[in-house]
Amino acid sequence: MLQFVLSGVAIGSIYGLIGMALAISFYVTRIINFAQGELMMVTVMVTAELASSGYPVWLAALAGLACSCIVGILSYVIAVRPILLSNRFSFGWLVSTLGFAVIVENAAAYIWGPTSQAFPPILNGISLPIGGAVLTAQQLLAIVTAAVLAAGFEIVRRYTLFGKLGMATAADPEMASAIGANTTIVAIVAFAISAIYAGIAGLLIGPSTFANPYLGDTFGTYGFIAMMIGGGTERPIAAMFGGLLLGVCAEGANALINSQASDWFPFIVLVLILIVSPKGLFSTSNPLFRPRRVAVTRG
């Protein structure tokens, strides 16, 4: 029991990070970047390549994140912006971001070959007994990193001018530009941040999956589910809660039903949750999370 909850939380925080990555770019631009999983894969591949050619792991990881960041910005400039410019309400980005994903994935397969390569273990070799269960230090690192990044995002969003500007752009992009915001820059920064979140998820999962150019598909899908069940379309941090729930469900299904159950069980959970709370479990469509009046401070 404890074992699957803990490993569920560990894998869930990675789903949650990818879910948040999707949600951050969606929050500001109302675009689902279907290349998000591939942005994660870019970090994994570049890091694996540089680490195997002898660079220190931290440097390889930083370079990997930088590459994801660049590809993330490119995905906005190439696949999103031209479409929004011609019609802000069009759905052309559905196809263009998916196309961008296919191109990035196949480029990676062309460069590195379609098979898995070694990925530096980072902290995967260290085992930590917790109660009756065992967690690797890498899993613990994933949980801690996800918590820090989720909380950090929320702090920036609520308490910094840039965060407030992001909220303003999310709510009304035209009015945001009418108060002097360069909404293109805001969108590019959002895509860069979400690429970094996805890349960090890749660094956390890389030691267990190894470096494979097709990694993005699976994790992109799970990230998408995390965002949808959490309600990340409204508040990016809700995608993290969704990810944790998804992780525990998937690991629980594996442990309690059979070893293949994680392939279908989470989807049933997704459908059930969306029937009950259509915008996700932690959204305002759930009566528990309706906004309430805040206290008035006088003076």
Next chain:
Amino acid sequence: MSEQPTLEINALSAGYGRFDVVRDVALSVGKGEAVALLGPNGAGKTTVLRAIMGLVKQRRGLIRIGGTDVSALPTHRIARGLAAIAPEGRRLFLDQSVEDNLLLGALHLRHDKARTQTLLASVYDLFPVLKAYRQRLSSFLSGGEQQMVAIGRMLMSDPEIMLLDEPSVALSPVAVDIVVKAMLELRKRGASLLLVEQRTDVATRVCDRLYVMTHGEIVDEMKPETIRSGGMSILNKYLG
């Protein structure tokens, strides 16, 4: 040669898609002057304001604010101290507090903390109720209070010209009175205003000059006195 006007528009045509909503509009607002744009629904008044802010993609003609030609500038550049708008429907950032809405108005002054604080104090001085509600989510305010936030947000960017789009619409008589008094106070402080209105009484109380617009064109220009001394019938002819 008189002093250069704060806002000068010449031969402006603007619209959406293949249609020009406004054609060949010329108007000016002097420094410290308040000018109204009157006209029926669909006359193109809002489009003129949106064109000044650069929010209409398709615009031709000359728009100069304080001597700067803004007709080719993107919206966010115009919004940095040249023009600011209190738009139709107020369009506050509803998921943020009153004070955050106001501070976002001063986005281009973010590195000038002292000036931002002075502007914030002047907004609270104009609308004391906003100071009491400053931590409240703007979605929980009444229509009149939201209009105050919209006007306050416009003031916060310290613009050369302030554009107000029907600030009296859908407000109670008491709230309309507060908004009118606020505009008069802004005039005392030396602000230049371009006011779009459907209510002639509001426009004549606030403004020095009125342009009448129908079907996308400016058809007349008059003084409030003309309207008060019986020009109402002329106006009614235009407004239908």
